[in-house]
Amino acid sequence: MGRDPLIGLVGKPSSGKSTMLNSLTDASAQTGAFPFTTIDPNKATGYLQVDCACARFGKEKLCEPNYGSCRNGKRFVPVMLLDVAGLVPGAHEGRGLGNKFLDDLRHADALIHVVDVSGSTDAEGKATDGYDALQDVEWLQGEIMRWIEGNLMQKWGSIVRRHVNRKATAVDTLQDQFSGYGSTSAVVQRCLKRIELNSPLETWDHPTIERMVSSFVEEKFPTILALNKIDHPDSDRCIYRITKTYPDPNKYVFTSAISEVFLRRLARQNFIHYEEGDDDFITSEEDVDNKYGLKQITDERLLGRIETVRDMVFYRWGSTGVVKALQAAAKTLDLIPVFSVRNVTTFTNSTTDDSVFKDCVLVKRGTQVGSVVRRIMGDIPIAFVEGVGGVRVSKSDTVSENKNDILCFKIGH
Ligand SMILES: Nc1nc2c(ncn2[C@@H]2O[C@H](COP(=O)(O)OP(=O)(O)OP(=O)(O)O)[C@@H](O)[C@H]2O)c(=O)[nH]1
Ligand SMILES: [Mg+2]
Structure with a gap:
């Protein structure tokens, strides 16, 4: 993944x-x-909350990222x-x-499947009552799988002929087909390994191809x-049915x-104190010391809605869950923040600016330092890489939390 x-x-349609x-x-x-309010895709930047390296060194007050932000050691990447x-x-x-x-969806790295658990919309997104949303969980994954399978099967005959003529490996042949989904050879390799598929590609029957595609979808489009x-x-009924069928709590978020849209808007208007994803919010009545200088809410309807959000969402579920959904999706990608700095003692980028940890990218845990260098520096030649305190780091070393996640690249041959 050479980008955000x-x-x-x-x-x-209409799931939210x-x-x-x-x-x-x-x-x-x-x-x-x-249904079909959206036709053309909308793209926007969200922020993943991660622990920032500044907290490790007590430098929270000096942390001013180039992209995103940092609040008291919580980094928004x-x-x-x-x-x-x-x-x-x-x-x-x-x-x-x-x-x-x-x-x-081709270039997505992970998916959040938004399921409407109110039971008030049918499979096509039209208004109804008592719909069982468990069905949506099942058919949607199937549609993605059959879309990829259909694209592959249209050409399967010629794919096999070329594969045999070229004496290619299954990974190379499949990667040729899957590169359009932003796949890499490593993804295809993991997809075959996951189902222990070792037989020659030209002998695969239809159920084997289906199994392979299903494994590819799980690898390329991990979904929460x-x-x-x-x-x-x-909503209780659908929630009960879905969580009973999918008991793995890592699979879903409420x-x-x-x-969340409502609370962020009230916070922007200074009616409440609320930070995205928090497990509570504060109104002016609750802010007895007037710490946040909030405006008083007098509109009865607005007050009623705030009470409903508290009762139905915060008391029952702990938060609006949207930040957790993003974190859960990122977790499927096993990403960790890596900080590149110019000075591995002060963590600054310049002698005239004392702000720290300006740059941070998300990379897969276990990535080699050499690939992180290429991702951040492109073709610029790097003589060597240093970690905290000026310790040399080999390009074949891997990165994980607290290990090789603060790096300095020394330019040169
Ligand atoms: N009660 C409730 N309604 C919601 C929630 N999220 C979205 N909605 C409502 O559901 C309806 C559909 O929301 P959209 O966000 O337009 O849904 P969509 O999935 O983008 O729909 P399409 O673009 O048509 O595919 C709107 O009336 C929303 O206000 C939620 O958390 N709770
Ligand atoms: Mg939409």
């Missing part, structure tokens, strides 16, 4: 994808209680979010313009479920995207 990670928001995008970014994508049009059953065959919409609209009074 790209997280795609997928789901059926655009609202989720707005809740995590400063975007104002159009939202609406009718940019990630790209992509909100696409809603998918409907049959999308892989072009239903509801599904092929075009699926194509928009955002069980959205938890503020809705009827969200109320609309509540």
